[in-house]
Amino acid sequence: MPIAIERATKRFGNVAALDEISLTVEDGSFVTILGASGCGKSTLLNMVAGLEAPSSGQITLDGRPITKPGPDRVVVFQRAGLYPWLSLRDNIAFGLKMRGKVEWREVDRVIELIGLRGFETHRPYELSGGMQQRVSIARALVMHPRVLLMDEPFGALDAQTRENMQEFLTELWERIRATVIFVTHDIDEAIILGSRLVVMSARPGRISLDENVPLGRPRNWDMSTTPEFLQLKRAARQILAGEGH
Template identity: 65%
Template sequence: MAITLDRVARDFGAIRALDEISLTIADGTFVTVLGASGCGKSTLLNLIAGLDMPTSGRLSIDGVAITKPGPDRVVVFQQPGLYPWLSLRENVAFGQRLRGTIDWPRIDEVIGIVGLGGFEAHRPYELSGGMQQRAALARALVMNPKVLLMDEPFAALDAQTRHRMQDFLLELWGRIGTTVVFITHDIDEALMLGDRLIVMQARPGRIAIDRPIPLARPRHWDMVLDPGFVALKRAVMGILAA
């Protein structure tokens, strides 16, 4: 589903968090949105999700205005937000339960896809941080979203687990091909994951860079030594330091 933002602005009182944001995200694209804290990344994500409304401008999906949350968009947050009294399987089913219909075969299929088969009966406290994030991702995927919105989902993980989750997400996205908007403040993560990079600058939040990421897929971490990767990273660092 194509996402379009047309001159979108968001004010919080006298503070302008986003200013005249215009962009189109093509169906099936993996877009990474990079910027320092306070640049409006999460505000942008909340607007696309329908969790917040713009002060001015228009957001739409396939030409239909975004006015509220919808089943076509699912958000994965930094914290997994799993319910400690529920099993992993019940946590994954929670969104479907709210809808009123639970597709248990689909839930079990997705649990297997994210590599958590055999842990269905475990409670969240019995799972590692990376496994909890996989459970949160499974909970999103069982809703069959057209757009997956991810707000720094790996930021709280240790470096080794974070790399594993990044590799896992790339492999998963290669199979499901859904549109992904991924918020991060980590330059390497942004460049390694995305097809397209959007860099935001703050006060007010504006788009400073919007360009394709010219790295072949499949991605691997040796690419951080690629001259093209290094040059793009240097350019991004210059924007963030300005």
């Protein structure tokens, strides 16, 4: 039982951001957390990352409480946050360098994995937004984290690039099968990517739905017109719509 969130509550002063969230994430699963803006998704992810502590309750990894960030849990944010003065290859190697040792063969393997061979010496400004976000994912993967935490990683991309990236991430995950917790406010994205869908409602953030996504793999966007997809979408939408006041 790798990640266990047990009755985690988070308050910021008077604001109750999360209320008694309980969630277990199995090794090798792809869980998407869907919720409206402000419902506490980032707060939840940051607690798993060890960037925030719960006000009460606890979060454990392999039974040990998470108290600080660690290389076993890497976060990919909406903004790629690459170092503009470093090449693509050096950006990906940066975390390993900080840890002391760079396995360049591994760096190149990951560059191959994200499909950016030939761009090794490019600086971030020479890359498209989608490419930059792939580098950001590569930078996380090269650390071989147990858990990949993704906070609306495609939220800043245009619609077409976003769809390409969703396809890219699906294919990537089908190959590497790392544990992924992916946060988004986009219903379609949450369903097409996840093996399991968790929907949160807001103020305070609570889990309103937690279901396996009844779609096979490999995934593709054609599945978004199947009855299974549409049924889950309707259920998720009802929860999100229930808070429009």
